[in-house]
Amino acid sequence: MRTIDLRGRTLSPADMLAAVPRATQARAEALDTATRIVEDVRERGEVALREQAERFDHVVDHRIPVPAEHIADALAALEPEVRAALDEAIRRVRIASAAQVPATQVTRIGEGATITQRWQPVHRVGVYIPGGKAVYPSSVIMNVVPAQIAGVEQIALASPPQHDQGGRVHPTILAAAALLGITEVYAMGGAGAIGAFAHGVADIGLDPVDVLSGPGNNYVASAKRAVAGVVGTDSEAGATEILIVADSAADPRLVAADLISQAEHDEQASAVLVTDSPELAERVAVDVARLAAATRHSERVAAALDGPQSAIVLVDDRAMATAFSNAYAPEHLELHLQDAEAAAATFTSAGAVFVGDHTPVSLGDYMAGSNHVLPTGGQARYAPGLGAYTFLRPQQVISYDRAALAEVRSGVVALANTEVLPAHGEAIEARFTA
Structure with missing residues (x-):
């Protein structure tokens, strides 16, 4: 990882962002392609989906609407240890999501005049679960549970057909869907799946959705932008980001491990350390090099950590570290600070904030109870992560x-x-x- 020294400088938020640029070129290039793919599905339906599956997933003649027996088979074959972990994750996310549903409020404007603020769920939701470099049953939970807690009546799920599974959706994804009672599942991937959810595909009995959610690559994120206005979407969750603010008391080994944990997602992942301790910076750099070389996805990690979107940033003091973080607005923010609990209130722009040495981002990915579908690319300045509120519409009822x-x-x-x-x-x- 490169080191950027910002000490002794007076920087604007724009200056800070320029110091560690995000990997935006790939997203810009993806938008035109994703838009064409979405329009192709809108115009040609199932034919387009099958051509895209052959081109991108190397699958032909697969069953796009997933039969019930495929889902049942996947659940029956699920390893007990994995099932127990998924059940516990579901329980925790349900508890946290329930707190995100606002209560109905009645405001009395005057005698005989009231306004009732109520929150109505959308009728139909499409959930996209990627299936490229990794398998994400956790994302099934993070998307489906909030929609269920919100009271959504119809939830459809899509995930790419897998060549090594004979054109079926990955069985762990299907098993997670089964645990949540999801029966409407489609084997379709990428921008084409987003287009199918937005416009519907009559040939396969797929009705359009009201809101679609779920993470994905740059093409999925760009496809969401292409269908915005046709359907509601969650944030454009692109390549993952972690920003760690640490002081001299932080454990460099833990900081390094957490940077690497997010870098293994994708070559475009952003991993940033901000610290006012040159000694910590040096020790983290050493530990990153050592641990990255030993991890399973070392090549992917190396590409992410060596990219312009990742860096160790040296700042003058805590105030400058806080300003940098709030300007950057990371998807994931970790605070490795002696007074982390007290300091957390000053970090106002982040998708999720992980406080203290024993709260790594990977906890939030699976078992914290919080949602791991979070805004990237600086969207945390104005947009929330996924929650029950994503599937709710505030509605005013006036009575005079x-x-x-x-x-x-x-x-x-x-x-x-x-x-x-x-x-x-x-x-x-x-x-x-x-």
């Missing part, structure tokens, strides 16, 4: 009786006339004239 309407009658008429919309006022007056 005659007396309450009479109280504001003249005001409504006056404003309507000012805006040269007299029929608005006439609609009020009609209620008080014979």
Whole structure:
């Protein structure tokens, strides 16, 4: 990993972002391709999906709507230890997701005048689960459970057909779906799956969804952008990011292990350490080199850590470290600080904040109970991670009786006339004239 020394400089947020640029070129290049793939599915349906499966997944003549027996077979073959872990993860995510559903609120504006704020679930959701460099049953949980807690009636799931599984969706994905009671599953992947969910595919009985969610590569993220406005989407979850803020008391071995844990996802993954301790920076660099060489996906890790999107950043003090983190707005933020609990309140822009030595990002990936589908690319400045609220719509229900309407009658008429919309006022007056 390269080291960037920002000490002794007065930097704007833009300067800080320029110091560690994100891997954006691949996303930009993916948008045109993803848009064409989505449009192809919209126009040609199943034919396009099958051509895309042959081209990208090397699968032909597979069953796109997954038969119930495939799902049952996968659950029956699931290793007991993995099933127990998935069951526990489901339990924990359900508890945390339940706290994300707002209670109905009734506001009394005046006598006989109320506004009820209620949260309505969307009717139908499409969940995408990637299947490229890794298998993600945890993402099944992270997407399906919040939708279920929100009260969504229909949840469909898509994941790429696997060449080494005879064109079936990976069995661990199917087993996780079975544990959650999901029966509508499709073997389709990438941007094509996003297009299919957004526009529907009548040939295979797939109806359009109202909201689609789930992580994926740059083509999946770009496809979400292409269908925005047709359906609701969660954040464009691109290549994973971890930013660690650490002081001189941090354990360099743990910091290095956590940087590597996210770098193994993808060559474009971002791993950034921000510290005011040159000694810690040096020790982390040594441990990263040692541990990265020994891990299973060492080549992928090396590519991510050596890329321009990853770095060890030296800053003057805690204030500068906090400013850098808030400007960067990472997907995952770890705080390896002596006063981590107290300091957490000052770190305001991050998809999720992991506090202290014993709260690594990988805990959040699986068992913390928090959701691991989080905003990347700086979207944490304005966008949340996935939650039950992703599948809810706030809705106002207004109720006025005659007396309450009479109280504001003249005001409504006056404003309507000012805006040269007299029929608005006439609609009020009609209620008080014979």
